Amino acid sequence: MKKFNLIPVSLFGLVVANGCFAQQGPIPIVGLVELSGTGATAGTNFDNGVKLAVKEINAAGGILGRKIQYTSMDTQSAPQTAKALAQKAVDEKAYVVMGPVFSGSFIVSMAETKRAEIPNFTGGEAANITQQGNPYVFRTSFTQSTAMPKLARYIKDAVKAKTVAIVWVNNDFGKGGRDSMTKALEAQGIKVAADVSTDPGQVDFSAAVLKVKQSNADAAFVYTNEEESARALREFRKQGYAKPIIGETTLTGQKVIELAGDAANGAVAHVGLTVDAPQPQIKAFDQKFQAEYKYKSDHNGMKGYSGMYVVKAITEKVGKLDSKEFAKALHGATIRAKDYPGVLLDVHFDANGDLDRESFLVKVEGGKQVVTATLPPVSPIQ
Amino acid sequence: MSKTQRIALVIGLVLYAVLPQFLKSYGVYLMTLLCVYLMAAFGLNLIVGYAGQMSIGQAAFYGIGAYVAAILMTKMGISFWFALPIAAIACFVVGLALGFPALRVQHHYLAFATLGFNVLVFLVMRNEEDLTGGTFGISNIPRPSIFGYSLDGALPFFYFAFVSVILLAAVLWWLLRSPWGRAFAALRDNPIRAESTGVNITAYTLLAFAIGAACAGIGGVYLAALVNFIEPGQFSLSVSLLMLLAVIVGGSGRFFGPVLGSIVVVLLPEWLRFLQDWYLAIFGFAVIVLMVYLPGGLLSLGDRFKSGGGTR
Amino acid sequence: MVDLVQLIISGTATGAIYALCALGFTLLWQASGTINFAQGEFVMVPAFLMLFFINTAGLPMWVAFLLTCLVAMVLLGYTFKRAMVDPLIRHGVIPLVIATLGLSIGVKQLVKAGVTAQAQPFNSIFPDGLLSLGALKVSYMDVGTLVLAGLIVISLQTFLNRTVTGRAMQAVAQNTDSARVLGINVARMVLYTFLINAVLSVVAALLVTPTYLAKFDMGESIGLKAFYAAIIGGFNQTRGALLGGVLVGVLENLTGAYISPAYKEGVALMLFLVVIIFKPEGLLGKTEERKV
Structure with a gap:
């Protein structure tokens, strides 16, 4: 899977080549x-x-x-x-x-x-x-500040959730998403029932998923990187979580679906780009x-x-x-x-x-991303 | 040190000082990084090579030094020149506090204690966001200026770090040749006799551990200033493991062992970039071969051909 | 209350996997004085071997498992002992520890460079879903893990206590010299220990990889936990490894749920440090007599 690029760069190879952009x-x-x-x-x-x-x-x-x-x-x-x-x-x-x-x-x-x-x-x-x-x-x-309001609207209108549990990864990406999402949910009048932080590279999501279940929220919003998303989805499945699992682009990526297998089925996400778009x-x-x-x-x-x-x-x-x-x-x-x-x-x-x-709403069905809706740009492109 | 060795040392230092003049900023960065890494590695050699203890937590002290300095400099506006001794003393004290109970019980348990300590320190760095910035780390760490002369540029900072590491090495060299340092030789060569002549093994070992920790702390301060940014990943357990291997590969217990080992770990991967991930794979297996055939490290190679301690 | 019980059960299941690794770890220590810092990679390698047998060779799970056991016994058992431990142990513990650190890095990077840097899926041998016991809901995976790990541990204990070979191995573990005087083939008994460690690692891989995903660095975390478990329980006691493993697993779960998910590892880690400093022989261990 990995390609080699053979660029033997020695310290001497770093010697200055003067002049500006050729x-x-x-x-x-x-x-x-x-x-x-x-x-x-x-x-x-x-x-x-x-x-x-x-x-x-x-x-x-x-x-x-x-x-x-x-x-x-x-x-x-x-x-x-x-x-x-x-x-x-x-x-x-x-x-x-x-x-x-x-x-x-x-x-x-x-x-x-x-x-x-x-x-x-x-x-x-x-x-x-x-x-x-x-x-x-x-x-x-x-940017998350564009994506999250789109998603929050969907959670209100289509999922009709009153409360949401947020599972996020504690790095710049996750924290930014969680902050944007919390704001966007509040704007829609949706309550954050649980705010669960997880580590980058975390392997065991049992405690996180349990916290989500305890919160009794109407839906779970999962915002972590690819591998962690797969592990989280597997844990949700393992613990028999039956409510909607919603995410952003990373939740339904190809690699996530491959890693999570059946456990990815049913997950819904807002994605900026997907190869399954029409x-x-x-x-x-x-x-x-x-x-x-x-x-x-x-x-x-x-x-x-x-x-x-x-x-x-x-x-x-x-x-x-x-x-x-x-x-x-x-x-x-x-x-x-x-x-x-x-x-x-x-x-x-x-x-x-x-x-x-434009962006898309997708749902994982039978191990495949299915585009369920195409959302217009925030402001029409002239 | 024999005369030829002295000449070789001077030539090496001069070459190292001149080379960056011909390099672009990335090359200078790497050479500075080697100096910084060496500060911690010299300290580790004191613990591993001279006091005969395994420490698997040098990166924790490297990190404590970096974080103490970064917090003092960015959040409290304290100058580098005050942050440096504070960070070093902090590491020294923490080293004593960790080493004392661990060494009291059983000597090789210091290895386990440092391992656990490293993981714990990592967790604190990552989770105490108010203090350490969590996974976001601390950015915009300033570089110092000396007598009004700013060390912001890549080359000035390189020379600053280069001179600093030489000073640190000189202090350690002197320390190891003082009566205190000689006790170590006695300890290492014959612990039972040394103890009978009144050398307090535990006290000496503990002090060596704490001084080694302080060296790592000093290295950490320079690292923070070099990169201008620190985050917990720079001080994880695997960093400690690699540093330990570097010291042993170079030749632990030999003064210049860490230099060779650090070059293998910091500079060589850049030279052999075309090997990519295979580099560390080869390195890992080479360590095994080295342990079987040359447990004294690369620098002990010379002893195979001639008798006498050489640079010891 | 139900939550607490559930957390303890799933923690015990995770802990049982740690215990398998820790068990191998202590066995190696007892029989040969080996501290194996590549123990985590001993779990990672079988995971990839099994994936190879399943995906590339197209074999069914159980065949892949048995084949992996065989390969692991040769590679991680016999070869590891002959090529690394035997030539190094004469020099004392430290060179061997350093060499296993080298092995850990070497193997990890080899998989990363030669196989893949990305995580690979690995199917569980147990079905998804929950088993309901009244209000209590336990996943099949946790139950299956507990049962399988339990079976392995019980049969290992039976082997060690009830068979001639097992007792001979214990005799070697307790005192190599007197075992030799008794006419026990020490070298062979030590080799058996290495083979057992390899098999325990394969079982751990089978159980843990569905959750961790197969990845070159998956061994870092499990190796560390096994290490905590072995020290907490008692470095020279097989029962200690079991207790340590379960304790680490349960503490992690409880800390994650009730104190802070960010410090999930923290409490087990504190216990580890406290044990090292105040009770270095471990909770169940006896004072070390071995001359290192």
């Missing part, structure tokens, strides 16, 4: 991705998505006639490693940096790309990433990804893939390779799927680097 030769793009550690599932998918897009773009002649040279580096899901590698990406004069996917790592590493004025795409969803006035940060997925360009992506990697992409694969196409679209709009101009042009930009099918859905970036587009 205007000839391949375009260096660096991926800071979680290829091991707790974020391995998310990071590997994101990386594979980027690689697929790069392969296609290069096969079609590259960007502005220049090939992309993509290098991925493993952050080991550790923020300090991500930060150090971000320095390395800056050293290598990356045009754009993709990742990290994990919010916790990104918040730490983005200081380096900001200082070097290099646009940095993240797969992270934590609300605070784009609230710090960093003009070089862009998302490939929704759009033809997403179907096409699904096929290409499966042909390349022999498995089904999750949302992170789509984030990496579409993010790379955003890079292509905006660079072509700017007309030259200029990191600063790129960042300026992306703020407020709209990219349409009919012009660039690789962005998968019409997408609009706001002044903070947050994005807006």
